Amino acid sequence: MDTNTIIIGLAGVLVAAAPLLFAVIGETISERAGVTNLSMNGTILLSAMGGFAVAVTTDSILLGFLAGAGIGAAVALIVAFSSITLKQSQVAVGFVLALVTRDLSYFLGNPFMGLEGPRLPAWDIPLLADIPIIGPLFFQHDLMTYLSYVLILLAWLWIFRTRPGLMLQGIGERPAAAFVRGANVNLLRYFYTVLGGALVGLAGPLYSLSVKAGWKGTISGLDGIGWIALSITIFGGWNPARAAFGAYLFALLQWLGLVLQPSMPGVPSQVLQVAPFPLMILTLLLVNIGDAEWVGRTLAAMPEGARRFFTKLLRAMRASPPAALGVPFESD
């Protein structure tokens, strides 16, 4: 492979990861607030179909994306209402919604199957696009890919650097304490769940209007992406920066699976295609290794300096979910 192929390939990884990023960061925000939106897989399919249908009908890409965000927000509102107001199980409701929205997308999407639709145009960023290597790698894409970079930064800043972001962490971690400190816990949970849902909903049209343009029903190749996004959210330790790393890693592994195929004829192609999944699981194990008892004992036997270093390292890698994830809140 020459340098050019690699740059084009890596640029492709950034584009392919963009919808995943919207989904993963949307879910991260929602789970930070204490609500798991398990419907993500179906939501992405339904918003992909809906966004495509709207864009084809109105010939407006903007309306297509708005429709996707609207669908995501609407599904999230159902999750929020049933779990926050009705205090039902988020797992049960989310799971059923994941199935319903998936089938709904296939059923309602029938009239739009295989239609020619608009595509999100590429838009080179002036000046930046002309820089060698960096330009083609980062700045010769479409608007949504650029927005995905911005989203990582914004979400990270919001959660860890702003006052409302601290409160967001608080309502997912210990709602009673957040309430004492002045938060309207349930209202905030509604807000962040719906916001997160809208971001997940943007992933759909980003596929159907750009990354995997068109709507082809069950062979659109989108089924399953939501579940991957869900596992990347966990891999990301509810931190947008780490989640972004996970999304890029996954897209990179998938691309490697494709490009390595010709050079490794002995390895069945299925192995390379499936490899990203066990690799993700392995990383997840590594990240949480600090919880194992033998690790604790090994640490105890180390000299003081090394022990402190490794304890800090493990602590930084460890990711524990928001303590009140899935737990309804009642102020009494």
Added chain:
Amino acid sequence: MKVELHSIHKHFGKVHANDDITLNIPAGTIQGILGENGAGKSTLMKVLSGFIQADSGDILLDGKPIIIHSPADAIKHGIGMLHQDPLDFPPMRIVDNFILGAEGGLFPNRAVVVRDFKLLAEQYGFSIDPDSYVDALTVGERQQLEILRLLWLGARVLILDEPTTGISSSQKVKLFATLRKLAAEGKTMIFVSHKLEDVEALCHQAVVLRQGKLIGEMQKPFDPKKLVAMMFGKEISLGARQVAKPGEAILSLQHVSLEDVRLKIKDVSLEVHAGEVIGLAGMEGSGQGPFLRACAGLMRPVGGHVLLKGQDLTGKPYHAYKHHGVEFLPASRLEEGLVPGLTLTEHFILAEEPKGMFIDREYGRKLAEERIKSFNIKGTPVSTVESLSGGNQQRALLSLLNDPLSLVLIEHPTRGLDIESVIYIWSKLKDRCRQGAAILFISSDLEEVLQYSDRVLVFFSGKVSEPLDAAQTSVEQLGQLIGGRGWPEKQAV
């Protein structure tokens, strides 16, 4: 700030939780509020801190009537509450904990907050690193953090709900010094407790609540007998110390060494005899927890041997220990001891030796009724364990112990319980001793340790003292040892 409560009423369904309570607290006073579990103390404090609203009655601050809509509203009026389990965010940094909920712009200025924090901490003699994480702190340090935060937010009235539960005695000394200092600055402290000795040591005046009513008040100096009589409607005494006649050796530890992430315990040898009670004293995290778990086979020693009645069980799992009559009762009753969601009957069925595949409900119900009666548990066979009060949960745990037992290991047997329950629990435990069991228990309540133990082991950052004779040891001596003073240069363990 002067705090006045005027005929506060609060109903929960049929229960009259606060019945016409009137209370005047002058500025600069430490006011004690006494009462057994369920007397209405918490309700009254929830009303004052804005968690709930009274059905009727007025709250006046410095003579001005105010209405408190929420806890956040209360702190704006200068009323802050320190909860028994500090309401903070364990996985966050201390500085973020401090900022969370404080008003200000979108981007908080951490440098300024850290500076404020350090100034305040210095002023009250606390040493907490603002960049560390809350879950690395002890309960006592988390209390200090919350107190600092409330002061930082401008609290002039502090409500402290059972603050001495779960902290070490040296932290208690520090806490009390801080509260006295705050009172001297003109702030009003409201100290809610069921521990008489704490109220006696700290408060200027105290009131007693019983069944939602204010029964009486008393100024310093207090008459403890009168206070107890007011709390329970009758006089209660601890009774004389009982000295056990030790029998055969039940547990012997031979040169046992333990290691976990935080500390190492080296080369401990100990013989525990039938009928003996051994108290393990020390600040939280000094090694007594791993030590107790090692005796139950829940932690594997890195060296030495654990023998039960002469049989070497080193490295065997907990079930082998259990089989030899060892029972372990953890501090977190609902997390490790009981199964939330299951009823008392189901617990008794679970604890029994299984007889066949199917559950004999009728037998379980009979068993439950019998045990509920003999252990005086306030509940029914179909009550779920989480619906019981702390004291009744502990009774339920004790009633689950099977016969015969040779060794009972307990963490904080009476934490958070009122004195009546404490006496009851210990009478049941002493019964076990008379039947030939030995007891090892951890407690942060030094008086409890000395009252009920025959011998005491003191723990200080992994060091273990020689067994002390409880009858020959004073609370002061014990407190010194726990704080790391008075240890021989080279501990011969």
